[in-house]
Amino acid sequence: MIQEHINAEDAYAPPWQFNHAVKVTEGTSMIFMSALAGYEPDGTLNESDIVAQGEAAFENMKKVVEAAGGTVADIVKTTVYIRQDFRENSAALRAVRSRYFTKNFPASTLIQVAGFANPEYLIQIEAIAVIG
Amino acid sequence: MIQEHINAEDAYAPPWQFNHAVKVTEGTSMIFMSALAGYEPDGTLNESDIVAQGEAAFENMKKVVEAAGGTVADIVKTTVYIRQDFRENSAALRAVRSRYFTKNFPASTLIQVAGFANPEYLIQIEAIAVIG
Amino acid sequence: MIQEHINAEDAYAPPWQFNHAVKVTEGTSMIFMSALAGYEPDGTLNESDIVAQGEAAFENMKKVVEAAGGTVADIVKTTVYIRQDFRENSAALRAVRSRYFTKNFPASTLIQVAGFANPEYLIQIEAIAVIG
Numbered sequence: 001m002i003q004e005h006i007n008a009e010d011a012y013a014p015p016w017q018f019n020h021a022v023k024v025t026e027g028t029s030m031i032f033m034s035a036l037a038g039y040e041p042d043g044t045l046n047e048s049d050i051v052a053q054g055e056a057a058f059e060n061m062k063k064v065v066e067a068a069g070g071t072v073a074d075i076v077k078t079t080v081y082i083r084q085d086f087r088e089n090s091a092a093l094r095a096v097r098s099r100y101f102t103k104n105f106p107a108s109t110l111i112q113v114a115g116f117a118n119p120e121y122l123i124q125i126e127a128i129a130v131i132g
Numbered sequence: 133m134i135q136e137h138i139n140a141e142d143a144y145a146p147p148w149q150f151n152h153a154v155k156v157t158e159g160t161s162m163i164f165m166s167a168l169a170g171y172e173p174d175g176t177l178n179e180s181d182i183v184a185q186g187e188a189a190f191e192n193m194k195k196v197v198e199a200a201g202g203t204v205a206d207i208v209k210t211t212v213y214i215r216q217d218f219r220e221n222s223a224a225l226r227a228v229r230s231r232y233f234t235k236n237f238p239a240s241t242l243i244q245v246a247g248f249a250n251p252e253y254l255i256q257i258e259a260i261a262v263i264g
Numbered sequence: 265m266i267q268e269h270i271n272a273e274d275a276y277a278p279p280w281q282f283n284h285a286v287k288v289t290e291g292t293s294m295i296f297m298s299a300l301a302g303y304e305p306d307g308t309l310n311e312s313d314i315v316a317q318g319e320a321a322f323e324n325m326k327k328v329v330e331a332a333g334g335t336v337a338d339i340v341k342t343t344v345y346i347r348q349d350f351r352e353n354s355a356a357l358r359a360v361r362s363r364y365f366t367k368n369f370p371a372s373t374l375i376q377v378a379g380f381a382n383p384e385y386l387i388q389i390e391a392i393a394v395i396g
């Protein structure tokens with residue numbers, strides 16, 4: 001399986017770790033993940049701290065892709081859903097993300113939503129991985 | 133085509149019908165669905181009832197995957213977009229979902245959005261299916 | 265690679281260019297795009313005009329799929345995220361979309377979000393393409 005990072009030279013790219021797109025060729029297994037919340041292993045949520053929930057959600061994402069037989073390097077797309085304004089916490093959340101994605105940056109979407117299934121969630125992360 | 137449900141034992145899972153991820157191997161056809169609204173077959177919308185719109189949207193999802201040659205059991209990922217607070221209607225909407233997904237629970241995301249293309253929509257459902 | 269447009273005759277379809285779903289068979293390359301903002305080639309954003317940002321975002325989507333070796337006709341799914349009420353600008357944004365998708369209408373989702381990573385974004389577009 002070839003995972004190729006696509007960046008169009010003639011399309012603007014923001015100045016952070018980012019790929020415009022990820023191209024996957026001859027993939028043989030695709031993993032579609034649910035949006036994962038920031039639950040700690042004991043099922044608790046740090047209700048007032050989006051960064052703590054983000055760390056737990058990224059850790060859950062790692063555990064899930066590993067349970068599927070892959071690694072975080074196999075993740076080709078993430079969608080990060082946040083509940084509150086991103087600006088205040090953007091540097092801290094990007095630092096968390098950088099601990100998980102060090103080279104193979106997935107295609108990435110981040111949006112602020114109006115709410116989640118559980119009002120205590122501040123962030124959820126979903127991902128698609130391709131293992132070849 | 134093998135559809136495998138992935139649950140990481142060391143990542144918290146909520147206490148409802150849920151899979152952390154779905155892994156698809158050797159799939160040969162993928163179906164990408166539009167977000168489907170809760171239109172009744174005659175093109176009307178039950179404007180004030182999210183559960184009725186949800187039932188119609190799940191039914192449309194079923195019709196679309198069948199039009200593509202599959203069944204609801206081939207759906208590997210759903211994203212449910214809702215317009216209003218989920219809590220009041222969560223039990224009723226989960227009961228609707230349970231009528232469509234009885235064994236093969238897709239990877240699932242639910243978010244509350246700020247609005248839809250049509251202000252009368254209360255819910256939209258999109259899905260990815262893999263038919264092998 | 266066969267790209268087939270699926271429309272369930274017994275599910276309501278809205279009266280605009282739309283497919284209920286897109287089915288892709290024997291695809292060999294999948295491109296997962298990030299949500300692309302409406303940056304002009306020089307990195308500026310037209311801060312007050314969602315239609316101008318939409319034009320730039322669709323143009324970026326085109327550049328990115330071409331950088332991956334495809335064309336806009338290879339795009340099978342789009343998700344359009346908008347920041348503000350859609351009604352006022354829906355005709356103008358659909359006209360922009362029609363310049364990019366003239367025959368192969370991708371499966372499409374449009375939602376209004378509560379915010380983006382950058383508060384100046386009014387629209388972002390993400391896409392999945394399959395090149396066969």
